[in-house]
Amino acid sequence: MTHDHDLVLRPTAAQTEAALNPPPGRSGGDLVVETLAGLGATTVFGLPGQHALGMFDALRRSSLRYVGLRIENNAGFAADAYGRVTGEAAPLLLSTGPGALTSLAALQEAATASAPVLAVSSQIPTAGLGGGRHGYLHELPDQAASFRGVVKSVHTVRTQSQIPSAIEAAWKSALTAPHGPVWVEIPQDVLLAPTSIPVVTGGDAFPEELPPRPELTALAAHLLSTAERPAVIAGGGVVRADASGKLRKLAETLQAPVVTTPGGKGAFPWTHPLSLQSWIEDRHTTDFLEDADVLLVVGSGLGELSSNYHTFKPRGRVIQIEADLGKLESNHPALGIHADARLALQALLETVSRREDPTAPERVRTVLTKVRDRIAAQELTLEQEVLASVRRALPADSPSFWDMTILAYWAWSAFDAKGPNLMHSAQGAGGLGYGFPAALGAAVADPTRPVLAVSGDGGALYSIAELATAKQHDLPVTWLIVDDGGYGILREYMTDSFGDATGTELSRPDFVALAESFGVPGLRTTPETLEADLSKALAAPGPSVVVLPAVLRMFAPTHLG
16 A cells, blocks of 8 residues: 555656766855755845855855845845745845844844745854854854744754755745744854755745634624624735735625724725725724624734724624734634634635625715814824825835834825735834835835835934945835934924923934935925925836925824823
8 A cells, every 4th residue: 555645756867867966166055045046036135244155155156136235134124025025935144143133123023024034144163052152253152042032933054964954944934824034044164064965956835824713714704794883904914815805805795894904004995985994093993993793803913003002992792813823812802713814714705694784885984084084183284295295106006115204104094005015114013224125125026116115314324325235236216215303203202291302303414415425316305396206206217315304293193092
């Protein structure tokens, strides 16, 4: 009797010949790049360092495209965006110690946003491992310990034969729902030593699926089908699972209004009759969702930004679909369904009954009217006009990447992303400096359409060095810098809380002259000319910088009582 698990693929004669006679001049670094290529990678990001040179030397013998940035954290942001845009694991090559540690903030953002980043770092030579203090350059007692609380999984390599399997396991981990960053580390001597291991010719690149439990989706379908006032909160998990089409079909079947979180921007059509848009930081929206007798939460953990700063208190039955087990019921009791959003929504579509509710669109219009009236009463015309100008200037199919800045906070609620996977921000971890290097990563992934980055002047200085990267690779990224002379949102927070601000005012450069010093066109605009200037910059080939001197204000919060 032959069992399936007894079957193995026999090597061909050519494969046997290649295995017996691998090409000369290869090292452990070649095993790294060969494995990445075998898994389907085409592009790697990173920054070379002494211990990692074995990997970087191997790149010139491979078909992989290398995009080097100037700071490891920015390389991590670029890989993050590449992973979000393509849905592929984005390799990030790093060196030991300071180089590795400098990427931590970017990896935290990738973790909170579920972006598939595969970080491969060097380590000190094998002789120095084990926690002793040997005095190697870049030495840490336990480098991997710095990453275990940040990344999804850690994979340690100690010999060359472990390299292909470790990288393949990391690749699958990064792409198994929920997506996330993973960490592989390989000692310097392992990367540099000559290898007689055959060329890596392939790999199993298919991650595990995460289907829902059928008894749970059966109950969820019954609850939704018999609800009187169902509603839906759609988070980033819908976007990452490419499930926006299924979400729309389910909402229309149930006649259930849908609000998207900041991470779920574009998961539901902005102007759809059932769309509550993204005004989740508004008490009118919160009240509406609290009144739902059955609330379906898809791909969101209902964290701070997605729950109007934890003031949201649902009164009805909550159904939560979430791929990250740690987020399931972490903030609210629910019928928790641990599953990929796409598979769970498909299961619901197959079992729900159609509801008729002619009042649903009118109830949605009422909420949106209340929201508009609240904002209009605050005399924030400048802010609304600036955001509208950006929307009109940006082509409908172009992605945008937003730093932690006041205009981005407006965009979370008020910007029509025009589709799924087109608007991205650093709202996961909330660190500065994300917008521009992330936009560069997206432009590497797809250079056929212009990409927009939006930063404040404070956040811009985190990533100004990457103007050199944009110029070197001629990437079609237009960088809008809103220059208000400081950390604008912190200025507002401190003034509101303490009556005055400390440490928020900044001396900053002439951003136009600075951009031009890199060979990147720059111009200074005004709110009145922003749309035309931004449109022109986006239409021009290569990178550009548009500087808008303006002090913008936030709309009043509704979560403070």
